[in-house]
Amino acid sequence: MAPDSSIQRLIARIEEWYAVDLRQRESELEQWLRARSPSADFNGASELAETIKSPYSPLAKALIHGFTVPHTRFFRDSEQFRAIDTALAALSGPKLRIWVAGCSTGEEAYTLALLALARNREVEIVGSDINVHSLAQAQEARYSSAVLEHIPSFVQHHLVHHGAVVELSSQVRRLVRFAEHNLATPPLRPSTGVGWDMILCRNVLIYFRGAVVNSMLHRLSQVLVPGGYLMLGASEFHHRFSQELVPVRIAERIVLQRQLKVAAELMPTPAVVAFSAPSQSVQITALSKDDSVSNSYPLAQRLLSGQLESVLTESLAMLIQDEEAQPALLLAGIAFHLKGNHQEAITLLEHTQRQHPTCWLATYYLAVSLDALGRYDAARQTYRLLLQSPSPTSAAQALIALLDLQLWKSEAFALARSRLRGSQDRIPTVPHMTQSAATLDVRNEHDQPKT
Numbered sequence: 001m002a003p004d005s006s007i008q009r010l011i012a013r014i015e016e017w018y019a020v021d022l023r024q025r026e027s028e029l030e031q032w033l034r035a036r037s038p039s040a041d042f043n044g045a046s047e048l049a050e051t052i053k054s055p056y057s058p059l060a061k062a063l064i065h066g067f068t069v070p071h072t073r074f075f076r077d078s079e080q081f082r083a084i085d086t087a088l089a090a091l092s093g094p095k096l097r098i099w100v101a102g103c104s105t106g107e108e109a110y111t112l113a114l115l116a117l118a119r120n121r122e123v124e125i126v127g128s129d130i131n132v133h134s135l136a137q138a139q140e141a142r143y144s145s146a147v148l149e150h151i152p153s154f155v156q157h158h159l160v161h162h163g164a165v166v167e168l169s170s171q172v173r174r175l176v177r178f179a180e181h182n183l184a185t186p187p188l189r190p191s192t193g194v195g196w197d198m199i200l201c202r203n204v205l206i207y208f209r210g211a212v213v214n215s216m217l218h219r220l221s222q223v224l225v226p227g228g229y230l231m232l233g234a235s236e237f238h239h240r241f242s243q244e245l246v247p248v249r250i251a252e253r254i255v256l257q258r259q260l261k262v263a264a265e266l267m268p269t270p271a272v273v274a275f276s277a278p279s280q281s282v283q284i285t286a287l288s289k290d291d292s293v294s295n296s297y298p299l300a301q302r303l304l305s306g307q308l309e310s311v312l313t314e315s316l317a318m319l320i321q322d323e324e325a326q327p328a329l330l331l332a333g334i335a336f337h338l339k340g341n342h343q344e345a346i347t348l349l350e351h352t353q354r355q356h357p358t359c360w361l362a363t364y365y366l367a368v369s370l371d372a373l374g375r376y377d378a379a380r381q382t383y384r385l386l387l388q389s390p391s392p393t394s395a396a397q398a399l400i401a402l403l404d405l406q407l408w409k410s411e412a413f414a415l416a417r418s419r420l421r422g423s424q425d426r427i428p429t430v431p432h433m434t435q436s437a438a439t440l441d442v443r444n445e446h447d448q449p450k451t
Contacts, residue, residue, distance in 0.1 A: 139178055199223075
């Protein structure tokens with residue numbers, strides 16, 4: 001297809017309007033247009049693409065609806081919701097303000113409402129999405145009775161049964177409102193107060209390009225109150241975060257917290273963690289800054305900054321001289337994955353994994369690349385290897401330390417557990433980046449470490 005094709009121009013317009021990245025889905029978009037074109041040939045699809053000139057046109061909205069397919073459910077990623085529940089208890093103030101960005105059909109926002117009611121917390125919850133069709137479903141608050149298998153028994157009294165459909169009680173619904181919002185535009189703010197105490201933006205960033213994600217994260221950090229929490233999805237842990245955001249560990253999961261002015265304030269009020277009933281106390285301990293390893297390898301720094309073409313040019317030149325060269329194999333494999341070139345990524349990452357089977361970072365990226373190509377059996381086998389991997393050798397640890405991602409190993413393992421349980425969460429194909437930071441460890445003394 002010519003570089004200046006009508007469909008590619010439409011892709012550029014969609015990215016300008018919504019920041020949604022469809023570059024890797026060009027053939028799907030062409031098929032979508034053909035299905036709606038009066039003519040079945042390419043010219044028909046091309047001509048239809050040229051008619052979509054406004055983000056407010058019905059066809060543009062239908063396109064966004066078709067390409068931002070909602071994947072959500074109540075208590076999705078229950079491990080992370082344990083951390084979210086702990087944060088609900090730890091946050092101070094008479095009323096908590098929570099924004100669920102990319103709320104889809106509303107299950108996540110209502111899950112928060114259920115937890116708030118269980119904790120007797122007064123909350124304002126706003127769910128937003130770019131997809132107006134999903135928002136209409138969310139506002140109805142009616143779901144298939146199949147959702148019951150994901151909802152703990154201690155909150156099921158908030159469900160009203162209508163045959164094969166369950167409806168959330170008015171007590172839950174009054175805590176949540178919904179709004180159409182595009183994350184590429186200025187962020188939402190609460191109706192009262194200076195900012196949000198908590199923002200959930202889980203499994204949303206996968207739709208956007210890396211440079212756009214960086215600016216989104218900065219804007220989100222600006223509307224958090226000091227000490228407020230930002231929750232991302234398990235597969236989104238390595239973007240380059242705003243300087244205001246510090247990774248902290250709560251209930252064995254990593255979340256982001258807007259920095260406080262006073263270091264002592266990093267110790268939240270002892271909280272309770274509840275998925276049977278709010279009862280258990282938690283132990284709070286701070287981690288040493290030595291738990292994250294700084295790195296100074298220029299090529300790794302360029303990868304973290306999203307300079308993927310530069311990384312590939314230099315890494316592939318090294319591999320021409322020595323096809324076994326590390327860290328060129330690992331960095332090029334990750335760069336190919338981040339560009340969406342998953343077959344090339346798999347070839348290099350398999351090589352790295354054979355060289356260093358204890359390098360969990362190579363195993364993780366190999367698994368998500370296999371997943372992205374739909375090679376699910378191989379991906380599941382690789383996720384299983386990831387969870388079973390022994391402690392890294394010194395050579396493997398040196399590779400891992402280059403990208404300073406050791407802190408995020410728990411999130412990679414959480415994603416692996418989720419995929420092995422059969423989760424339908426999407427796997428990212430956009431650039432990820434990170435930075436080092438001090439961490440806070442909030443551990444439930446009754447929980448055993450997950451492996």
